[in-house]
Amino acid sequence: MRAVIFANGELRDREAALAALRPDDWLIAANGGSRHCLSLGLTPALIVGDLDSLPPEDLQNWLSAGVEIRRHPRRKDQTDLELAMQHVFERAPEAILVLGGMGARWDHSLANLLLCFHPRLGEVPCIFIEGDQSIFAVRGKTRIDGAPGDLVSLIPVGGDAIGVTSSGLEYPLQDGRLPFGTSLGVSNVLVRPPATLEVRQGEVIAIVTRVASAGGAA
Template structure:
């Protein structure tokens, strides 16, 4: 199945439009659906409680989406983004890309980062992208590309991550262990077009960044 791109209600901009592939399945989560429609895209499905849009905007989202699911904003247990993410997991796509998942609400941003762990557990590659960062969670040897990013940081998402070995980085690690609370993995630099991150145990958050 094709890639699913979830556009949710965090920080969005014109950079999002450059990331849309012609064969992406576009999921609009709450105000993210409105963003798509305002930029000429018809969401394959829009879902959420839509408490961040007006009645007129909600009517536009409903009429402009191939499918539409709404819910009560009070009597629900999941965030809008997690609702969309769970739907995407059920489709068994080749990849799930979350945009608008980072923003001014740090609680929502952190919860969305944790969704990457859920995707990894189901064997579906997932990532978060904004105008300055690309995030993914890994638990095995993974190749990374430098692309437009100047820095790459590694943070443990479990109490510890062992066996971390880096190839192609300015600051090498060999069979290292990172524990929560350490900053050892912050702001490394890829010296080559590609780098290799080896992991033995644990979950490692990989953040590629540019200013």
């Protein structure tokens, strides 16, 4: 079972969001992320958060539809997305997808994105879907799916990524180093999918951009 969390950020591509879903996904809304469910014609199984972004009439409609509501205090130590993830951990999903996780507030966006490294995730992948991009954490060894020509950027976080080895990319790495605070790992190209990536020491954020809608800046 996959858990799909709708956060209260921007949902830039409705078609990409719907295409990412499976019929048996467990749908959760983090606070105002329920508005994305409404716009897509979806009913979440669970809404989590302090509900400050949820209009009272919407809350009543969700209650009438049998949606489970877990309300938290407004004064709290976690974002609504992290609270939703904590509830998801109770169900031990095979993967977590986050839609609408990024928005105009960079503090929320960056904090949300770094939840890909949440200690309770363990081996469970957490993937942010942002329009034509998929964003996820790499610790140890992982597989990178996509189509030939897709862009793959590897950005170290918290320090250098050491012992980085890849296959299936135009610019391969063999026991290499990605220095923290540099752009060395940006805009590699997927040539033989699926690619593989292994990081012996450190952590990396991988961003895969579909080539059909890719754009870039030097």
